[in-house]
Amino acid sequence: MRFRIDGRPAEALSGDTVLTALRLNGAVARTSEFGDGPRAGFCLMGACQDCWISMGDGRRVRACETPVEDGMDLITTLPGESQWPGA
Template sequence: MPDIQMTLDGAPLPARPGQTVGAALTAAGVTSWRTTRAGRPRGLFCGIGACFDCLITADGALNQRACLTPVHDGMVLETGTAGAHEE
C-alpha cells in the first residue's frame, strides 16, 4: 500500500515517497487534469518541466507543474481552477 495519501478534487489519491504529482496521477490512471480554453485535455506531456501542459493547483498554489512538484502526505490537488494557465 502507498505510504502517502493525497486528494484530487476531494477523492483519495495514493502516492509513494519520492514521486512527483505527475507520476502519482499517472500511476493512478489519471491522464488529464485540466483543459485548454478550447476544451482539449492536458496532463503529463514532457515530464521534465519544459512545457506547461501538466499545471495543477497543489495545496492552493495555482499553476504548479505536476512533473516537478514532489508529493507529500495530506497534499490537496485541484483541477480546473480558475486562473490556471491555458492555451
Template sequence: MNGRFVRLGETGRGKVRVTIDGVQVEALEGDTLLTAMLCSVRHARQSEFGAEKRAGFCLMGACQDCWVWTADGERLRACTTVAQAGMSIVTQQPEAQWANLAL
C-alpha cells in the same frame, strides 16, 4: 480509478496519500505529482483553451502542460513537484471554476 500509467517497478517505497479533485489517491514516496496523478487518473488537467484533457507532454518541466493548483490556489508544475502526504490538488484553474459558476 484507471490511470494512464501502470507502475512496473519500484513498488517497495512507502505510500503517501494525495487528494486530487476531492478523491484520495496513493502515491509512492518520491513520486512527482504528475506520476501520482497519471498512475491514478487519465489526465493532469483540462485545457484552459477548450474541453480537451491534458496529460503532460515532456515530463521534465519544459512544456508547461502539467500546471495544477493546490486547494489554496497556488499554481504548481506537477512534473517537478514531489507528492507529499496530505496535499490537496485541483486540476481546473481556480478562476475557470468561478467562471463556470456564472454561466
C-alpha cells in the same frame, strides 16, 4: 503517501511526482485552455507548461517537477469552470 485529487482520496509512493501520482490514480493534470482535450504533461521536464496544476492552498505548480507530499490537495478543475483558467 495519501493525498486528494479534486476532493477524492488518492495514494502514491514517496518520490513520485504529482504528474505520476495523478496518472496512477486515473486523473489528468487539467483541461486545455486552448482546446477541448485533457492535458497530462508533454515534455516531462518543466519546459512546455502543459502540466500546471492548482493546489488547495492556491499555489500553481508544474506537476512533472513537483514531488507528491502526504496530505496534498490537488485541484484539476476549478468549481464552476469547464476549463482551466489562463495563466
